[in-house]
Amino acid sequence: MGVPVSQMWTVASYVMKQRLSGNKRYPLVLMLEPLFRCNLACAGCGKIQYPAHILKRDLSLEKCLDAVDECGAPMVSIPGGEPLLYPHIRELVDGLVQRRKYIYLCTNALLLREKLEAGWFTPSKYLTFSVHMDGQEEHHDFAVCREGTYEKAAEGIRMAVERGFRVTTNTTIFDGADPNSLRGFFDEMMDLGVEGMMVSPGYAYPKAPDQKTFLRERANTNKLFEMLLSNRKKRWKFNQSPLFLEFLMGTREYECTPWGNPTYNIFGWQKPCYLLQDGYVDSFKELIDTTEWDNYGRESGNPACQQCMVHCGYEPSAVDHTFASFGGMWGTIKAMVFSRYANPAAGKRLEEEKKKPHGPLAQLGITVEGKPVKEEAVEAA
Numbered sequence: 001m002g003v004p005v006s007q008m009w010t011v012a013s014y015v016m017k018q019r020l021s022g023n024k025r026y027p028l029v030l031m032l033e034p035l036f037r038c039n040l041a042c043a044g045c046g047k048i049q050y051p052a053h054i055l056k057r058d059l060s061l062e063k064c065l066d067a068v069d070e071c072g073a074p075m076v077s078i079p080g081g082e083p084l085l086y087p088h089i090r091e092l093v094d095g096l097v098q099r100r101k102y103i104y105l106c107t108n109a110l111l112l113r114e115k116l117e118a119g120w121f122t123p124s125k126y127l128t129f130s131v132h133m134d135g136q137e138e139h140h141d142f143a144v145c146r147e148g149t150y151e152k153a154a155e156g157i158r159m160a161v162e163r164g165f166r167v168t169t170n171t172t173i174f175d176g177a178d179p180n181s182l183r184g185f186f187d188e189m190m191d192l193g194v195e196g197m198m199v200s201p202g203y204a205y206p207k208a209p210d211q212k213t214f215l216r217e218r219a220n221t222n223k224l225f226e227m228l229l230s231n232r233k234k235r236w237k238f239n240q241s242p243l244f245l246e247f248l249m250g251t252r253e254y255e256c257t258p259w260g261n262p263t264y265n266i267f268g269w270q271k272p273c274y275l276l277q278d279g280y281v282d283s284f285k286e287l288i289d290t291t292e293w294d295n296y297g298r299e300s301g302n303p304a305c306q307q308c309m310v311h312c313g314y315e316p317s318a319v320d321h322t323f324a325s326f327g328g329m330w331g332t333i334k335a336m337v338f339s340r341y342a343n344p345a346a347g348k349r350l351e352e353e354k355k356k357p358h359g360p361l362a363q364l365g366i367t368v369e370g371k372p373v374k375e376e377a378v379e380a381a
Contacts (some may be wrong), residue, residue: 003196004166006125007102014074017322025075025259025288027136028316029104031274033265034059034092035081040108042144047081059154062356063089065095067264069267070284077130077261079106090120104130106170110149112156112214116163130198131157135171136185139178154192161193168195168239174202175220178349178358179227186236196239200311201225201248218307222250227350230343240311242335243328244318248309249341252318252331256297256305260316262287272296274312 011028017027036047037055048055068076076096083089084107096103109131121127134143137150160167167191173182189197201221225248238245246252258273268280269287273296281287297305297313321328 004125008098009076010102011319012323015319016066016178019320019324025257025293026317027071027262027284028078028232028260029075029312030068030073031057031069031079031261031263031312032064032067033075033079033263034064034083034086034088036086036266038080038082038108039085039110040146040149043077054266056245056279058086058088060267061091061095063157064088064092067269067284068096068099068101071262071264071378073101073262075104076104077104077106082111083107084111084115084354093127093279096322097124100126103127104168106130107133108132108144108149109153109156112153116156116159116165121165123164125166128158128168128195129137130168130170131194132172133169133171133185133189134183135177135331136188139185141148142173143172149321157192167193168198170198170200172200172202173224173228176358177224178352179224181358182228183233183350185299190235190237194237196237198239198265198311199225199228199245199248201309219250221248221307223349225249226343226346227353230341230346232340233339241315241322242332242339243319243321244311244315246331246335247314247318254314255299255320256313257317258296258313259288259291259293260320261312275308280293 014027015026033047036050037054038045041048056273069183078089078092080086083105086092089105093103093105105127107129109129112129112131115121128362131153132144133150133153134140140150140153141147151325157167157169173187186197193201225245229245229249243252247254256273261274262283262284263270263274268282269284270280271278271287271291272293276296281290294300298308299360322332323329
């Protein structure tokens with residue numbers, strides 16, 4: 001499992017303390033967005049769709065650190081936008097390290113090599129570069145709508161690893177994804193030397209320009225992740241709760257706990273979660289106390305929540321389960337020890353997937369005489 005023992009112990013101690021105090025709604029990871037602007041315009045992202053006057057705005061360093069202190073979560077994820085464009089990113093990271101927060105700096109890595117060469121960051125067990133990689137080169141460049149991004153990001157990863165930084169990858173998986181290509185991608189990331197990989201299904205984001213490629217049915221999401229994560233190679237390491245990965249594979253069921261990954265950005269504390277925008281409040285306490293949590297999650301019947309399986313809502317549920325009962329702890333230990341998940345039926349379906357057309361054109365639904373176009377046919381033409 002690609003999580004250091006020190007981080008596992010910090011999280012375990014924190015969760016146990018919350019459980020013993022009777023606190024059922026506690027934050028695990030603060031998702032801190034200091035800005036929305038980015039140097040990419042991915043079709044599956046809604047942040048860069050904000051008007052120019054919003055994209056120019058930044059959270060002040062003081063507000064960022066105040067939010068971290070107020071929330072109290074042991075881990076802080078810094079997405080965006082592109083955090084390396086944030087003018088106070090060095091001071092923010094230094095402040096979080098001083099507070100002994102485990103940081104996931106989420107970046108597309110286009111600027112990573114430049115910032116490392118300039119000496120912006122110092123290796124620390126508290127700092128991890130979480131690099132956005134959506135698959136093998138062709139698929140990644142298509143997903144982020146710019147050629148050459150995969151190789152540039154790979155260069156940044158290599159340099160960060162060589163200089164002693166913790167590096168993980170973060171992969172959003174969309175409808176029509178090729179599970180065989182993604183498994184090949186896992187090999188490529190292990191070859192680059194990353195500490196671990198994170199995967200999550202791409203769930204509909206209202207502002208995203210491309211609404212066609214989001215995963216929409218839980219049953220299909222389970223089938224895809226079962227092919228993807230069964231019959232694993234021993235060398236693959238995932239920087240995630242193993243119970244959450246089992247949830248994605250359809251072998252466990254959880255209810256969403258959106259308060260586990262609260263979001264703070266230039267508008268305030270976002271209700272109720274990273275994906276849904278049902279208003280903002282000024283304080284974390286107000287977020288917890290005034291949000292009608294029973295109106296969200298699958299059991300609520302809320303149409304927006306019925307098919308969602310994203311990590312920001314369900315990984316906190318899996319982590320809580322790990323430390324809430326002997327069964328959860330035993331399930332986690334068993335998943336860590338017996339991590340191959342041998343599944344002949346899933347392996348057979350994986351072989352059948354090789355016969356199907358995949359890739360950017362097939363994902364867009366481009367066809368010739370009613371049949372999806374294969375990339376190699378286009379290249380030959």
